Amino acid sequence: MELNTFVTEYGDKQTHHFTVTETVYKGFQLSSGDMNPLHTDESFALEKGFLGRVMYGNILNGFISFFIGECLPTKEVIIHTQDIKYKSPVYLNDALLFEARLEGFYESVKAVEFKYKFYNNSEKIVASGHIQIRLL
Numbered sequence: 001m002e003l004n005t006f007v008t009e010y011g012d013k014q015t016h017h018f019t020v021t022e023t024v025y026k027g028f029q030l031s032s033g034d035m036n037p038l039h040t041d042e043s044f045a046l047e048k049g050f051l052g053r054v055m056y057g058n059i060l061n062g063f064i065s066f067f068i069g070e071c072l073p074t075k076e077v078i079i080h081t082q083d084i085k086y087k088s089p090v091y092l093n094d095a096l097l098f099e100a101r102l103e104g105f106y107e108s109v110k111a112v113e114f115k116y117k118f119y120n121n122s123e124k125i126v127a128s129g130h131i132q133i134r135l136l
Contacts, residue, residue, distance in 0.1 A: 012102045016071055018063045018118075019095050020055050028056050055090040060118055060127050063098060068133055076136040080111065084129040094120050100131070110135040 029039070037044040038054050045053045061084065068079055090096065100114040111134050118127045 010102055010104070014067075014071065014100050016063075016067055016098045017095065018066075018098060020059060020090055020092060022092065024059060024062075025055060025092060028059050028062065032056065032058070050089055050091075052091050055092060055094070057084070057086050057090075057127070060084060060090070060096075063096070063118075064116070064131060067098060067100065068131065072133075074135065077112075077133045078136060080132040080134050082129060082131040084127055086127050088120065088124055088126045090118075090120065090126050094126075096120060096126070097123075103130070 029035070034056060038048065038050070039045075039056055040053065042053050045051075061082070064082060064084075065079075068077060069075065097119040098116065099119070100116040102112070103115045104113040105111065106113075111132055113130065113132045115130055116128060117125050120126045
């Protein structure tokens, strides 16, 4: 795929909605083996000042993987780098809006860079970061 058919203009946005369901939560827990009480024990999380069990932050990385692998106009991509900054906790059944904005494209190396944000039900940013992908 040619880069110029993939990219239109700097600042273009793509969005996707995700929900942290019990299935998503349990799936990550089983695959990671992480049983930290902040994620598994409601009483512990409440004692520490949270509204409930805090969902695993890396669930959001799974949502990013879905976005790159399934929502872009080609499957011929690979993630080069990504970073994430967690700003607020995510809780079970939170509906999240993922927004990725095109930040750059580099024809010489067929790379595309996005800046992204996750918003919660209250439109508060819960995480943000950058993703750089390469077209294969």
